[in-house]
Amino acid sequence: MKIFFNLKFIFFLYLIFLAGYLGYGHVKRALEPVSPTPVYKIVDIPKGSSFKNVAQLLEEKGLIRSKEAFWLLAWYRKELNLIKAGEYKLSPSMTPERILDILVAGQVVQHMVTIPEGFNMFQIADLLKRAGLVKKKEFLAVVTDKEFLKTLGINQDSAEGYLFPDSYFLPKGVTPKDIVKIFTSRFWQVWHDNNFDERVKELGLTINDVVTLASIVELEAAVQNEKPIIASVFWNRLNKGMPLQADPTVKYGILIERKIKKRRLTWKDLRKSTPYNTYTRHGLPKGPICNPGLISIRAVLYPKTTKYLYFVSKGNRTHYFSKTLKEHNRAVKRYILNRRHRH
Numbered sequence: 282m283k284i285f286f287n288l289k290f291i292f293f294l295y296l297i298f299l300a301g302y303l304g305y306g307h308v309k310r311a312l313e314p315v316s317p318t319p320v321y322k323i324v325d326i327p328k329g330s331s332f333k334n335v336a337q338l339l340e341e342k343g344l345i346r347s348k349e350a351f352w353l354l355a356w357y358r359k360e361l362n363l364i365k366a367g368e369y370k371l372s373p374s375m376t377p378e379r380i381l382d383i384l385v386a387g388q389v390v391q392h393m394v395t396i397p398e399g400f401n402m403f404q405i406a407d408l409l410k411r412a413g414l415v416k417k418k419e420f421l422a423v424v425t426d427k428e429f430l431k432t433l434g435i436n437q438d439s440a441e442g443y444l445f446p447d448s449y450f451l452p453k454g455v456t457p458k459d460i461v462k463i464f465t466s467r468f469w470q471v472w473h474d475n476n477f478d479e480r481v482k483e484l485g486l487t488i489n490d491v492v493t494l495a496s497i498v499e500l501e502a503a504v505q506n507e508k509p510i511i512a513s514v515f516w517n518r519l520n521k522g523m524p525l526q527a528d529p530t531v532k533y534g535i536l537i538e539r540k541i542k543k544r545r546l547t548w549k550d551l552r553k554s555t556p557y558n559t560y561t562r563h564g565l566p567k568g569p570i571c572n573p574g575l576i577s578i579r580a581v582l583y584p585k586t587t588k589y590l591y592f593v594s595k596g597n598r599t600h601y602f603s604k605t606l607k608e609h610n611r612a613v614k615r616y617i618l619n620r621r622h623r624h
Contacts, residue, residue, distance in 0.1 A: 308464070311350030315343055315373035322373075323390065325453075328366040335364055345377050354378065360385050365598040391450035396464070398446040398574035399499045403536065405444055405464075405572070415457050423457040433465045441466045442492040444568025471575055480582045493565050495573035495581045500529035503598035508580035510602060513587040523590065525559035533570035534558045593617060 297380055318335045326335055334357060336348035345351050355361045355376055365387030371380055394412055396405055402424050406417040423429060424440040433444050445468035451460065457505055472478070472488075481491060494515060502508045514524055532543050534555030543550065556567035591609035592600040595616050603609035 283509045296463060299530065311345075311347035312354060312377050313346070314376050315346055317374055319372050321329075321370050324369045324371055325384070326364065326366050326369065326384070328454075330364070330366065332361045332364060339371075342371075344371050344373050344375070344380060351377050351381070355381060365389070366454070372559065389452040389454075391446055391452055393450055395448045396444065396446045396572065398577070399571045400444075400446065401533070401536070401571045402439060402441050402444060409460065414451055414453060414455060415460065420457045423461050429458065429461075433462065434469065435465065437489060437568055439568070440465060442489070442496050442572055444572045445471060446572055446574045472578075474549045475575070475579070476580065477582060484582070489568065491578060491581050492573065493569045495577040496569035497527050497529060497559075497566075497578040498523065499573040500571055501527060501592075502577070502580075505576050507600060508577055509583065509585040510587060511592065511600070512577075512580040512584035514589045514592055514602065516581075516584050517588065517590055519564065521590070522563065524561075524563050525565075527559050528568055530557045530559040530566045531555075534566075563568055 285518040288547070322344065324338065324342060324344070326338070330338075332352065333348075336345070336351045339345045339351065340348040352361075355364075358381070360381065364381075364384045367387060367389035369383060369388070370390050371383065374381075392412055392414065393407065394414070396408070400408070402421065406415075406420045406424075409415045409420055410417045425438065427438065430437065430440055433440070433443075437443075444461070444464040447467055449463060449467075451463070476486075477491070481488060494512070497509050497515065498512050502511050515527070518525055528546055531546055531550055531553075534557035535541055535543050535550060535553070537557065538555055551558075556562075557570060559566055587602070588604045589602040591603040591606065591612075593603075593609065593616050594614045595601050601612045601616060603612055
């Protein structure tokens with residue numbers, strides 16, 4: 282009887298061992314990659330998702346073999362509540378451990394967005410909307426939120442001029458406020474890295490004066506090496522009390538007031554008074570008309586020394602510069618009127 286009991290006990294232990302071995306084998310296999318092929322899939326994990334729902338989603342996407350084994354892995358690592366929401370790029374060639382690492386670290390997909398020099402806030406809003414990152418209306422509401430802008434060191438009606446042109450990597454789900462913080466932080470970084478505060482004090486200017494004039498230079502200049510010359514023209518005109526008479530300021534005023542993007546200006550447009558029209562008002566416009574790059578800002582702070590007061594496009598992206606109105610009128614006839622006549 283005793284021998285029979287011992288045999289039963291040994292058999293029972295064997296069954297436990299076998300079940301454990303098979304269970305271990307199942308879990309071990311479940312924690313292997315689904316496929317050796319490095320094909321990537323985009324997975325969007327909404328905010329507030331439970332771990333159970335995330336595991337279910339990964340299994341349905343063919344990224345893990347077993348949602349139960351994935352749950353056990355996270356439980357063992359005490360990471361059941363540590364997964365971050367967001368958009369992820371995952372592959373069935375990854376182990377569940379690697380996938381869990383990515384989700385816990387919040388290594389979400391980063392979308393590259395390049396803001397060209399000279400883009401205004403409306404163009405930037407369109408660009409971000411096309412990238413699927415924000416709604417245009419929400420972004421424009423943030424860049425015109427004066428109280429929020431004060432926290433970023435901008436005491437203006439909008440962030441125009443301070444959304445620094447550069448390439449940025451942004452995740453889906455990023456808020457408009459976070460985007461504006463990133464863009465303006467880059468502006469201040471570039472500003473301080475170049476010690477522009479010291480130069481601004483030397484010239485007796487404000488930062489907004491510099492950014493405003495730099496935004497005009499940005500839109501008037503087509504080639505970089507002309508920017509310091511164009512800046513000198515505007516400084517010379519300001520010092521003589523002459524209106525800047527810069528067409529881009531007129532276009533921006535129309536854009537702000539009428540939400541119309543004008544390609545060609547009429548005489549009526551030039552005479553239409555707005556806070557930005559530098560034909561009808563002396564001095565600088567109300568504020569920046571676009572977001573200038575570093576070279577334009579530097580050109581305003583360190584302009585070329587000239588006596589030029591006028592410039593006209595030569596039709597090849599460069600300009601002819603003149604010191605007198607008489608010389609300028611001849612240049613206009615040569616480069617503008619004759620060109621129109623030929624066409």
